[in-house]
Amino acid sequence: MRYAAQRLLQAVPVFVATTFLVYAMVWALPGDPILALAGDKPLPESVVRTLRAHYHLDEPLIVQYGLYMAGVFLRGDLGETFTGQPVAELLQDRWGVTAQLALTAWVFELVVGIGLGVLAGLRRGRLADTMVLAGTTFVIAVPVFVVGYTAQIVLGLNLGLFPTAGTDEGWPVSYLLPGMVLGSFGLAYVARLTRTSVVENLRADYVRTATAKGLRRSRVVGRHTLRNSLIPVVTYLGVDFGNLMAGAVVTEGIFNLPGVGQQVFQSIQLQEGPVVVGVTTLLVMIFIVANLLVDLLYGVLDPRIRRG
Amino acid sequence: MTVVSNARGAAVLLAAALALSACGGSGGSGGGSGGGDQGPKRFSVALTEPDHLTPGNTSSSYSITVLQALFDTLVVIGPDGTPQMRAAESVTSEDQKTWTIKIKPGQKFHNGEDVTAQSFADAWNAAAYGPNAWTNNYYFANVEGYDKLNPEAEGAKPATDKLSGLKVVDPATLEVTLTAPFSQFPITLAYTGFAPMPKAAFTDLKAYDGKPIGNGPFALDGDWQHNRQIALKRFDGYTGPRPAKSEGVLFKIYASRDTAYTDLRAGKVDLLQTIPPASAPEAKRLLGERFVPTASGTMDYLGFPVFDKRFQSADLRKSISMAIDRQAIVDAVFNGAFKPMGSLVAPLVPGYREGACGEACVYDPAKAKALYDRSGGFSGTLNLYFSNADQSYEQWMTAVANQLKENLGIADIKFRKIPASDYLSTLREKKEDGPYRNNWVMDYPSPQNYLESMWGAGNRMGWENKEFTDLIAQANAAASMEASIPLYQRAEDVALAEMPMIPLWNWQDQAGYSADVTGVRIDAYSPNLDTISVK
Numbered sequence: 001m002r003y004a005a006q007r008l009l010q011a012v013p014v015f016v017a018t019t020f021l022v023y024a025m026v027w028a029l030p031g032d033p034i035l036a037l038a039g040d041k042p043l044p045e046s047v048v049r050t051l052r053a054h055y056h057l058d059e060p061l062i063v064q065y066g067l068y069m070a071g072v073f074l075r076g077d078l079g080e081t082f083t084g085q086p087v088a089e090l091l092q093d094r095w096g097v098t099a100q101l102a103l104t105a106w107v108f109e110l111v112v113g114i115g116l117g118v119l120a121g122l123r124r125g126r127l128a129d130t131m132v133l134a135g136t137t138f139v140i141a142v143p144v145f146v147v148g149y150t151a152q153i154v155l156g157l158n159l160g161l162f163p164t165a166g167t168d169e170g171w172p173v174s175y176l177l178p179g180m181v182l183g184s185f186g187l188a189y190v191a192r193l194t195r196t197s198v199v200e201n202l203r204a205d206y207v208r209t210a211t212a213k214g215l216r217r218s219r220v221v222g223r224h225t226l227r228n229s230l231i232p233v234v235t236y237l238g239v240d241f242g243n244l245m246a247g248a249v250v251t252e253g254i255f256n257l258p259g260v261g262q263q264v265f266q267s268i269q270l271q272e273g274p275v276v277v278g279v280t281t282l283l284v285m286i287f288i289v290a291n292l293l294v295d296l297l298y299g300v301l302d303p304r305i306r307r308g
Numbered sequence: 309m310t311v312v313s314n315a316r317g318a319a320v321l322l323a324a325a326l327a328l329s330a331c332g333g334s335g336g337s338g339g340g341s342g343g344g345d346q347g348p349k350r351f352s353v354a355l356t357e358p359d360h361l362t363p364g365n366t367s368s369s370y371s372i373t374v375l376q377a378l379f380d381t382l383v384v385i386g387p388d389g390t391p392q393m394r395a396a397e398s399v400t401s402e403d404q405k406t407w408t409i410k411i412k413p414g415q416k417f418h419n420g421e422d423v424t425a426q427s428f429a430d431a432w433n434a435a436a437y438g439p440n441a442w443t444n445n446y447y448f449a450n451v452e453g454y455d456k457l458n459p460e461a462e463g464a465k466p467a468t469d470k471l472s473g474l475k476v477v478d479p480a481t482l483e484v485t486l487t488a489p490f491s492q493f494p495i496t497l498a499y500t501g502f503a504p505m506p507k508a509a510f511t512d513l514k515a516y517d518g519k520p521i522g523n524g525p526f527a528l529d530g531d532w533q534h535n536r537q538i539a540l541k542r543f544d545g546y547t548g549p550r551p552a553k554s555e556g557v558l559f560k561i562y563a564s565r566d567t568a569y570t571d572l573r574a575g576k577v578d579l580l581q582t583i584p585p586a587s588a589p590e591a592k593r594l595l596g597e598r599f600v601p602t603a604s605g606t607m608d609y610l611g612f613p614v615f616d617k618r619f620q621s622a623d624l625r626k627s628i629s630m631a632i633d634r635q636a637i638v639d640a641v642f643n644g645a646f647k648p649m650g651s652l653v654a655p656l657v658p659g660y661r662e663g664a665c666g667e668a669c670v671y672d673p674a675k676a677k678a679l680y681d682r683s684g685g686f687s688g689t690l691n692l693y694f695s696n697a698d699q700s701y702e703q704w705m706t707a708v709a710n711q712l713k714e715n716l717g718i719a720d721i722k723f724r725k726i727p728a729s730d731y732l733s734t735l736r737e738k739k740e741d742g743p744y745r746n747n748w749v750m751d752y753p754s755p756q757n758y759l760e761s762m763w764g765a766g767n768r769m770g771w772e773n774k775e776f777t778d779l780i781a782q783a784n785a786a787a788s789m790e791a792s793i794p795l796y797q798r799a800e801d802v803a804l805a806e807m808p809m810i811p812l813w814n815w816q817d818q819a820g821y822s823a824d825v826t827g828v829r830i831d832a833y834s835p836n837l838d839t840i841s842v843k
Contacts, residue, residue, distance in 0.1 A: 032733050046438035046458040047445050054441070083359045084514065085534065093534060149566075157574050164574040165567045166560065167536070256567045258535035266563075271729060 011288040015281070022280045023065045026273040033057070033082060033271035055082070068274060079274025081267070087278045090263065095282075098259035100171045101251065102244040104179030105186070110237060113187040117194020117233070118226065124199055132195065136188035144247075148181045148254040165256040178255040182248060186240045193236055197229035204228075231298065238294030242287035349555035349842045350541075351578040351825050353835070354568035357535050357561050361520045362513065363503035364435030365442035369749070372500050373581070377540055377557060377837045378418075378522035379503040380548050382409060382428070383494055385833040389658045389753040390789075391495045394549065395423065395504070395523065397480075399497065404489035404785055409482040409497075416545045417506040418527035425482035427504035427523075429474045433457075434510070435501065437469045444501035452485045489785035491792040492754040498833070499751055525552040525838045535561050553827060553841040569820075578825050581835055583818040585700070588643050595820045601645070603832045605654045605750025606815035607758070608646075610708070610743050611735075614808045615770030619743075623683035625807040626668045628743070630676035631715040634669075637707045638813055641700055645818065649811040652763075652800050656832050657753045659793040665804050669811060673715040680716045691742030693724045695731035701745055704812075735768050746809060753833075755796035756784065763803045771808035 034051045035043060052058045056067050071077040078087035120132035139147070155177060156164040162177035163169050172179075201207060202225055210220045248261035260279050267275035358371035363379060366372070382396035393399070397410040415423035434440055436448035438458035448454055452473030457466045473485040486493065496502070504523060509516040518532045525548065526540040541556040560577055562568040565584045571577045573594065583591045583599075592599045610628075612619045619625065634648035650669035653660050667675070680686075692709060694701040702725065709721045724742070726734055734740055746768070751757050760780050763771065776799050783795035803809075819835075821828045827839045 029727070029729065033729060035733050035736070043443070044438070044446050044449070044458055045460070047441045047443075049462065050439055050441040084517070090534070152567075152570060157570055160574075164570050164576060165562070166571070166576070168576075253564050254567060256562050256564065256571075258561070258563075262535070262563050269729070 015284055018284050019277050019281055023273055023277050026271055026276050027061050029271050078278045081272050081275055087274050094258055094260050094263050097257050098248050100175050101178055101248055104175045105183030105244050106241050108180055108183040109186040109190050113190030114194050117191040118198055120195040121198025132191055136191050139184050139188040144250050147184055148251055151177055151181050178251050182251040193233050197232055201225045201229045234297050235294055238290045241290045245283055245286055350558055351554055351842050352558040352560050354577045354580040355559040355561050360517050362517045363500050364444045367443050375500040376834050377524055377526040378520055379524045381498055381503050383497040385498045385753055387831055389656055399494040404491050405486050407484045407493055411480045414547050415523055417523050418521045418543055419508055421506040423504055423523045424479040425476045428482055429476050431505035433470050436471050438466055447501050450486050452487055491784055491786045491789055492756045495752045495754050525550055550838040552838045557837055572820055575822055578822040581819045583820050585642055588645055588818050591820050598821050600819045600830055602817045602830050603656045604815040604817045607654055607748050608812045609746040609809045610812055611746040611769050611809040612743055613740050616741055621683045622806050623679050627676045627680035629668050629810040630672050632708055632711055633671040634813055637704050641703045645816045646813040648813050652811050653755050653758045654814045657755055659755045659796055664800055676715055686718055689720045689722055690718050691722050691724045693740045693744035695726050695728045697728035759799055769808040776802045
C-alpha cells in the first residue's frame with residue numbers, strides 16, 4: 001500500500017509538468033482560433049473581443065493556465081470548447097467509446113499475441129514459427145491506416161462480416177474490427193516478445209532441472225516457462241494500454257467512433273487548449289495507473305522483485 | 309505455496325480490471341447506440357458535426373443542412389436562382405431602403421407558438437447584439453441601429469439590445485430600415501441566419517442551441533447527441549408549402565467523408581451530399597442514377613497582393629492568368645468535375661456571363677509571354693500562398709507553378725504552405741508577398757455577394773477603384789434585382805480589366821443516395837430533405 005501511495009505521489013510533478021507543457025504547446029500554435037471560427041466570413045471586432053475575453057485568450061499564457069487549473073481544482077470545471085460545450089460533458093460522452101475500443105484491442109493483443117508467441121516459441125524453426133514471424137513483420141511494416149481502410153473495405157464492406165463504421169450495434173460487435181486493427185501493431189510485438197522469451201526460458205537451467213525431475217511437459221511449459229516468459233510481455237502490455245488509448249486517433253477516424261482520439265485531433269486543429277489538456281490529463285493518469293499495475297503484477301510473477 | 313495463491317490473485321486482479329473497464333465503457337456509450345432501432349420510414353443523412361444549431365450563430369454548411377429541415381426562412385431560392393416566398397407573403401420596398409415584410413398567417417413553431425413578425429425581430433436582435441458574439445452578427449450590419457449594438461470602444465456595453473431599424477407593425481408585418489439602399493435584400497433573407505426564433509428560445513439560449521425549436525417541416529426528436537446523431541421527426545402542425553414526405557430524418561455524424569462514403573456503399577446511410585472527389589468516378593459507376601452532381605456557388609481564385617509594388621501592373625496579373633491552363637488542372641486534380649472559369653461569379657448566379665473575362669482567362673502561352681515581357685515581368689522569388697487544409701491545394705498550386713515556370717520563364721517559385729488556422733489571418737493582416745489561393749463560398753446567389761465581399765472596400769488585395777465602388781453602390785440602390793444586374797456586370801468588367809484576383813474554377817458537389825429512398829432533389833441551395841420519401 002505504501003508502495004502504491006509513493007508511486008501516486010511521484011505522479012504529481014509529472015502531472016503538472018505534462019499539463020503545462022501541453023497547454024503551452026497548444027497556445028504556441030500559429031493562428032488565431034477565434035478568427036478561424038467564422039471561416040472566410042468577417043467577424044466584427046466586438047464579437048471577437050467578447051469571445052477572446054470569454055476564453056481568457058487576451059491574458060498571458062501563465063495566467064490562462066493558472067485560471068484553467070484553478071477552475072479544474074476549485075470548481076471541478078474542465079473548461080469549454082469554442083462551441084460552448086463543457087469539456088467534462090464531452091469527455092463523459094466520448095470516454096466510454098475509447099475505453100471500449102482500447103480494451104477490445106488490448107484483449108485481442110493479449111490473447112492472440114501471447115497465443116501466437118507461445119506457439120512460435122515452442123515450435124521454433126518450424127512452419128508455425130516462420131509464419132508467425134513473417135506475419136508479424138508484415139503487420140509492423142504496414143501503416144495502421146492502410147490496415148484500417150483495407151480491413152474496412154474487405155471485411156466490412158465486401159464480405160459484410162463486420163459493421164463498416166459507427167457504434168450503432170454497440171459493444172462488442174461495432175468494436176471488433178476497429179479493435180483488431182488498433183491491436184494489430186501491439187499484437188505483433190507481444191507475439192515476438194513472447195516468442196523470444198519462451199525460446200530463452202526453454203533453454204534455462206531451471207527448465208532442464210524440472211524436465212530432469214520428470215515433470216510432465218505441460219507442467220514444465222505451463223507453470224515454469226510461461227510464468228517467467230511473461231514478465232517482459234506484461235511490462236509491454238501495461239504500457240501499451242495507455243498507448244492504445246492515445247493511439248486510437250487514426251482508428252477512431254477511419255471507423256467513425258466518437259471517442260477521445262477523434263476529439264483530440266479536432267481540438268488541436270481548433271486550438272481548443274482546455275479540451276487537449278483535459279484529455280491529456282486523463283491519459284497521463286491512465287499511463288500512471290497502468291504502470292503502477294504493471295509494477296504490482298511483477299511482484300506476483302517474480303517474487304524476487306517484490307522482495308527487492 | 310504462497311506463489312500459487314499470488315498467481316491466482318493476479319488473475320483475479322486482471323479479470324476485475326477487465327470487468328471494470330468493460331462496465332464503464334458500455335455505460336458511456338449506452339445513450340448513443342440507439343440508432344439501430346430507427347423506424348422503417350425514416351431515412352439517414354451523413355453529416356459532419358455542426359458547430360451550433362442556433363440560426364443566428366452558425367455559418368457552417370453542416371449546421372445549415374439541419375437548419376433547413378428545421379426552419380422555414382422568409383424567402384427561399386428557386387432552382388433558377390431567384391427568390392421565392394416561403395414564410396413570407398411578400399417582401400417589398402419603394403426605395404430599397406425601407407422594406408416591408410408580410411408574413412403568411414397560421415404558421416406555428418414546433419412548440420405550438422405562433423410565428424409572427426416579433427419572432428423574426430427577436431431572432432435578428434439577438435444575432436446583431438454584440439455581447440452575444442454570434443457568428444452571423446455581421447449580416448445585420450446594414451440594418452439601422454447596428455452600431456449601437458456593437459460599440460467600437462473596447463469594453464463598452466451596448467445601451468440597447470434592439471435594432472432601431474426593426475419595427476413590428478403588427479403580428480404579420482415587419483418593417484426593416486437599412487442604412488443604405490440594398491436591392492438584393494430579399495434574396496439575403498433565404499440565408500438561415502435570418503430564420504425566426506420562438507419566445508421559448510430566449511429563456512435559455514444555451515439549451516436552445518442543443519434543442520432548437522423551428523417552424524419547418526421537421527422537428528427535433530430528442531437531444532442533439534454530439535458527434536453521434538441528430539434525429540428529426542415530421543412536424544404534424546406544419547402548415548407551410550413543403551410538408552415532409554417521410555416520418556423523419558436521422559443525421560448520422562461522421563468525422564471523415566471517406567468513412568461516410570464507405571457507409572453509403574454498405575447501405576448504412578441513405579444520403580451523402582459530399583462524396584470525396586477522389587471517389588467520384590467509382591461512385592458514378594456504382595451508383596448510376598443515384599449519383600447526383602450538383603452545381604455549387606463555390607469558387608477558387610488566385611489573388612494578388614496589389615499593395616506590393618511588384619504586382620501593381622495589371623498586364624503582369626493578366627499574363628499570369630493567361631499562362632494558367634485551367635482545364636488541364638481541373639482534369640488532373642479534380643477528375644474534370646470542376647468548371648474552368650472566365651467570370652468572377654459562379655454560373656448559377658443570375659447575371660453570370662460565360663466569357664466575361666475575355667481572352668485574359670483563356671490559356672494562351674504565347675500571348676501570355678508577350679504580355680508578360682511588355683509588362684516588365686517579375687523579378688525575385690515568387691511565393692505562392694495556400695493553406696494546409698486540403699492536400700488538393702498543393703496539387704493545383706504545383707501545377708500553376710510549373711505552368712508559370714514553363715510559359716513565363718519565372719524561375720524562382722516557392723511555396724508558402726500556411727497552417728489552416730493561420731491562413732486567413734495572414735491574408736487579413738496582408739502579410740503575404742505573393743499570389744495566394746482565395747476561395748469564396750456563396751451566401752446567396754447575387755453578383756453582389758461575390759463582388760462587394762471580395763473586391764469591395766477593405767479587400768484583401770489592397771485594390772482600390774472608384775469606378776468599381778460607384779457601380780456597386782448604384783447597383784445596390786437599383787429599383788429591382790433585375791435592374792441591378794447590368795450594373796453589377798459593369799462592375800465585374802472593371803474588376804476583370806484590372807485583374808487584382810484571377811478566377812480559376814467553380815466547384816461542383818457530388819451527392820449520392822441509397823436505393824431505399826426516392827424523390828431526392830438536391831440543388832445548390834438546399835438538399836430539400838422534405839421531398840425525400842422512403843421506399
